[in-house]
Amino acid sequence: MLEDFFPSQVFRYCPYCGSDSFAWDGVKSHRCSRxxxxxxxxxxxxxxAVIGNPQGELLMTRRGREPSQGMLDLPGGFVDTGETAEHGVMREVKEELNVEVSSLQFLGTFTNQYLYGGTVYFTLDLAFACAVRDLAPLRPADDVSSFVFLALHDIKLEEIAFRSVREVVEGLQRGRIRVAVG
Ligand SMILES: [Zn+2]
Structure with missing residues (x-):
């Protein structure tokens, strides 16, 4: 169960004073009574990142690492501290696929739960359509093992690793999310 790895279950000691008098409030924080x-x-x-080719197919990646190794994903990742989301998505596309993003269109936000290292991270995923002028340098790297261009109607939602990414792809399939760049 993912719930067993929520911070409410996993964090037992105060990170400031080390006390075990560190209790979850049942909502959104721990409090140390010492x-x-x-x-x-x-x-x-x-x-x-939502990236298309001139045929209107969507660039999907295969996850090279856990969690959900081998499943379909979209490019992207955590935003670093002090980094903007725009910079973060362009950096991740470069790191994972070796291509340069020339312009961005914000598409919306989606929530996800990500189990990593024994803790669930709650994420707010910011989706961007990313225009990539030159797809020739495409090469998988970092935590991406391969990539594939798929027609939207050929993508099976159950093969996608994360809830947020499924929602983006489903939104594209149903026309709820419309891409203007690219
Ligand atoms: Zn404390």
């Missing part, structure tokens, strides 16, 4: 400080569980920002 030093009185709080630790909030907030959503981490992440990005999702």
């Amino acid at each position: 030093c009185g400080r709080k630790l909030y569980t907030n959503a981490a920002a992440a990005t999702i």
Whole structure:
């Protein structure tokens, strides 16, 4: 169960004073009854990149690592501290696929739960359509093992690793999300 790995279950000691008098409030934070400080569980920002080819197919990646190794995904990843989402999505596309994004269109936000290293991270995924002028340098790297261009109607939602990415692809399939760049 994913719930067993929520911060409410996993974090047992105060990170400030080390006390085990560190209790989940049942909503969104732990509080230490020894030093009185709080630790909030907030959503981490992440990005999702929607990239098409001239045939209107969607660029999907295969995950090279856990969680959900081997399943379909879209490019993107966590936003670093101090980084904008726009910079983050362009950096991830370059790191994972070796291509340059020339312009961006914000598409919306989607929520996800990501189990990594024994802890569930709650993410707020910002989706962007990314225009890539030159697809020739495409090469999988980092946590991407391969990529594939798929017609939207050929993509099976159950083969997609994460809820947020499924929602983006389903939105594209149903015309709820419309891409203007690219
Ligand atoms: Zn404490």
